[in-house]
Amino acid sequence: MINFFRQFLKNPIQTGSLIPSSESFVKEIVKHIDFSKNKVIVEFGPGTGAVTSQILNSLNNRNTYFGIELNSELVFELNQKFPGKNFYNDTATTIDKYLRMHEEIKADVIISSIPLSLLNETEQREILECVVNNLSPNGEFVMYMYIISKIIKSGQRVEDLLDEYFPTTSRTKLIWNNFPPAYIYHCKKVI
Numbered sequence: 707m708i709n710f711f712r713q714f715l716k717n718p719i720q721t722g723s724l725i726p727s728s729e730s731f732v733k734e735i736v737k738h739i740d741f742s743k744n745k746v747i748v749e750f751g752p753g754t755g756a757v758t759s760q761i762l763n764s765l766n767n768r769n770t771y772f773g774i775e776l777n778s779e780l781v782f783e784l785n786q787k788f789p790g791k792n793f794y795n796d797t798a799t800t801i802d803k804y805l806r807m808h809e810e811i812k813a814d815v816i817i818s819s820i821p822l823s824l825l826n827e828t829e830q831r832e833i834l835e836c837v838v839n840n841l842s843p844n845g846e847f848v849m850y851m852y853i854i855s856k857i858i859k860s861g862q863r864v865e866d867l868l869d870e871y872f873p874t875t876s877r878t879k880l881i882w883n884n885f886p887p888a889y890i891y892h893c894k895k896v897i
């Protein structure tokens with residue numbers, strides 16, 4: 707928690723929040739994913755591992771999992787916390803390189819904590835295009851945005867872009883038991 711706050715002070719836009727997600731919020735994110743049906747699970751921006759620990763608890767031995775995290779200090783922490791799991795210090799848009807490394811072609815589920823609502827349109831499109839291009843035909847994209855995204859222009863744009871890139875997007879009600887409160891988005895490549 708302290709390290710997360712320190713990372714936020716160093717790079718607020720990249721880190722995107724002051725503290726890790728709450729346990730009940732993370733359970734809500736993972737609840738949307740069918741781990742028996744979907745084999746390849748990729749996490750973008752695992753941070754200090756709040757979402758990661760729920761994902762890892764839900765995996766079965768058929769699943770392939772890896773995380774891509776931009777912050778090298780957080781990757782160090784993730785490797786200590788979850789020994790034997792794969793975390794790559796890179797930007798999410800390099801996912802295809804790591805899929806190939808795991809002898810996979812596409813991801814079935816991508817779960818993202820990247821603070822999309824704080825990015826400009828070019829960066830948002832770059833991430834979403836990369837998600838769509840690297841998901842399997844029935845693939846799913848799960849992400850969340852904080853309450854603030856509703857009132858900032860770049861946050862409002864993310865909802866429009868999700869509709870542009872995915873035929874089906876559902877959004878939960880505002881989930882209050884997280885700081886900050888947030889919405890979870892569940893996007894599918896097929897209707």
Ligand SMILES: C[S@@+](CC[C@H](N)C(=O)[O-])C[C@H]1O[C@@H](n2cnc3c(N)ncnc32)[C@H](O)[C@@H]1O
Pocket residue numbers: 720721722723725726727750751752753754755756757758774775776777780796797798799819820821
């Ligand atoms: C909100 S924090 C993660 C929070 C954590 N998953 C949790 O639930 O507590 C967002 C994380 O995304 C990472 N990040 C931001 N942009 C990224 C990118 N393009 N590729 C990979 N990771 C990125 C940041 O370094 C940060 O650790």
